[in-house]
Amino acid sequence: MKNICDWNNCKDLGEYKAPKEKDNSKKFRMLCLKHIKEFNKNWNYFSGMSDSQVTDFLKSDMTWHKPTQSFSSSDNFFKVLWNNTFKFDHKDIKAFEILGLNVGMKWVEIQEKFKVLVKKFHPDMNLGNKKYEEKLKLITLAYTQLKNTYREKIDT
Numbered sequence: 001m002k003n004i005c006d007w008n009n010c011k012d013l014g015e016y017k018a019p020k021e022k023d024n025s026k027k028f029r030m031l032c033l034k035h036i037k038e039f040n041k042n043w044n045y046f047s048g049m050s051d052s053q054v055t056d057f058l059k060s061d062m063t064w065h066k067p068t069q070s071f072s073s074s075d076n077f078f079k080v081l082w083n084n085t086f087k088f089d090h091k092d093i094k095a096f097e098i099l100g101l102n103v104g105m106k107w108v109e110i111q112e113k114f115k116v117l118v119k120k121f122h123p124d125m126n127l128g129n130k131k132y133e134e135k136l137k138l139i140t141l142a143y144t145q146l147k148n149t150y151r152e153k154i155d156t
């Protein structure tokens with residue numbers, strides 16, 4: 001019997017094991033090569049962060065995503081951590097960086113920041129300075145990236 005990749009809507013063969021939770025549990029989900037790579041990238045995202053950074057990230061996310069959840073148990077903590085790992089991919093993370101925002105900010109806050117940045121880097125305000133035009137292009141791309149992410153992956 002062949003496994004099908006466990007990733008959302010993927011129909012490829014799942015030939016690679018990925019742990020289901022970030023503890024020592026022996027449960028696995030099977031993924032295809034492309035998605036095991038994606039998985040590892042997202043998994044590593046947290047590896048350089050201290051516990052408090054991870055907690056801050058999750059808290060900032062939860063205050064708008066799932067207000068009823070709490071860190072009452074470590075089980076729950078890892079469950080939330082796990083869900084967040086998949087919510088944002090490396091492009092999203094990059095986009096947050098470009099906009100100078102913490103990962104997982106509320107959508108309205110992203111919109112606010114975007115407005116401020118557009119005003120700041122608009123060519124009309126900068127006598128057609130090429131560097132600012134480039135910057136504005138990057139900001140717009142980052143904003144579009146997050147807009148799509150929030151629409152597709154996150155129930156705002």
Ligand SMILES: [Zn+2]
Binds near residue numbers: 005007010031033
């Ligand atoms: Zn797949």
